[in-house]
Amino acid sequence: MSKQTKKPWQGRFTESTNEFVEEFTASIKFDQTLAIYDIRCSLAHAEMLASEGIILKKEGSTIIKGLKGIEKDIKKGNLSWSLELEDIHMNIENELIRRIGEVGKKLHTGRSRNDQVATDLRLYLRDITDQITHYLKHLQKALLELAEKETFTIFPGFTHLQVAQPISFAHHMMAWFEMIDRDIDRFNDYRKRLNVLPLGSAALAGTSYKINRAQVASILGFDSVSKNSMDAVSDRDFAIEFCSNSSLLIMHLSRWAEELILWSTPQYDFISLPDSFCTGSSIMPQKKNPDVPELVRGKTGRVYGSLFNLLTLMKAQPLAYNKDNQEDKEPVFDTANTIKDCLKAFILLVPEISVNREKMATAATQGFSTATDLADYLVKKGIAFRDSHETVGKIVQHAIQSNCLLSEIKLEVFQSFSKLIDNDIYEILSLEGSLNSRTSYGGTSPSNIEIAIKEAKQRLFNVSL
Ligand code: ARG
Secondary structure (H helix, E strand, O other), X not given: OOOOOOOOOHHHOOOOOOHHHHHHHOOHHHHHHHHHHHHHHHHHHHHHHHHOOOOOHHHHHHHHHHHHHHHHHHHHOOOOOOHHHOOHHHHHHHHHHHHHHHHHHHOOOOOOHHHHHHHHHHHHHHHHHHHHHXXXXXXXXXXXXXXXXXXOOEEEEEEOOEEEXXXXXXXXXXXXXXXXXXXXXXXXXXXXXHOEEXXXXXXXXXXXXXXXXXXXXXXXXXXXXXXXHHHHHHOOHHHHHHHHHHHHHHHHHHHHHHHHHHHOOOOOOOEEOOHHHOEOOOOOOOOOEOHHHHHHHHHHHHHHHHHHHHHHHHOOOOOOOOHHHHHHHHHHHHHHHHHHHHHHHHHHXXXXXXXXXXXXXXHHHHHHOOHXXXXXXXXXXXXXXXXXXXXXXXXXXXXXXXXXXHHHOOHHHHHHHOOOOOOOHHHHHOHHHHHHHOOOOOOOOHXXXXXXXXXXXXXXXXXXX
């Protein structure tokens, strides 16, 4: 575009914009992401202006036809954007006027870039939110499939990263499933607050034209219209909340990533990740590095960073719109792309995890993981839990000194600690026995897990995957 491009707001200016300032204030480099949403917003606005008689029907159809032509070219990648026209809104409006002439100048009747940008960004985030919840459900499905295969796989449950009690590996997968379920819930709840139309607030005070905001809302699929024009043009809670939900989500992904990284080390050797998801070392020929989970863990920082970026962006802004708000886009776009990529990575990775059941079971025998079962056994024989805890502590001490597992202690030795211990103790001390006994609601027994998986499938029931 030529240097002489006329800026839509040029009227009151006597000097042209300083070249650096032009570059510094422009957002077109990044807000072109909103192009399609800006067109949708303008199409709805034009339709409303025409049906309310604010512009002629014929003018409305010419504008709509022009906008649709621009939309086609945007989708084909045939449009180039101009820095001088500052942002996506002025670029599209200018292109419309170039294509359809004078009548294009009527599109901006009764609106401002302030309510336009707030609307565009909400439309964009609504799509992203729907994509994210869709991905999350895919991920849940992958977890369920893994859990179904590994319901009877014994795994060491950890606390303080020390072996604590045997659990089913599926129980661990279902714990991840629950984290994701809360994320889905949060994004769904957020969508209600997001899906409110700001357009029609104009610059800050509303407009004197007899606009029909409900009509625009219905065309664009918004559930309601904003109630206060000042709030509507300046509010960025919806961008912050998106980053906040995303931060919680990536915190969950990062926790999984950390576990996957640990479990795939030779020290743990619980799982192996496919070669296609790992990379090698340029110097150490033997290395296979878990880059994908490492990157997911690493990307957590930029998502948290975006949340703090936006919170800080908003903290001292007086009402109503300020140019500061232009800074909201890059963190939002970056967060959206990062989250989508990380979810894609895990959706692809989870089905490829290969489980080393033997190593898991062996590790579950370590650390006297069935000591609690022994304590519970004594309680069921009539001893108070505190006393049985004390007795079992002594038995564990004996096992440490004799360098043996609890299940390797002879019955006479057990009985020297408590006469109540009988031959049936060996079943109690077995990993399977321990697992099967954990039948309290939400506990790890395989019978529970089967129900939990069934129930989880029902939650996903309506989803086309
Ligand atoms: N590019 C601007 C933004 O991203 C659009 C709104 C501009 N409004 C204004 N009064 N300068 O926020």
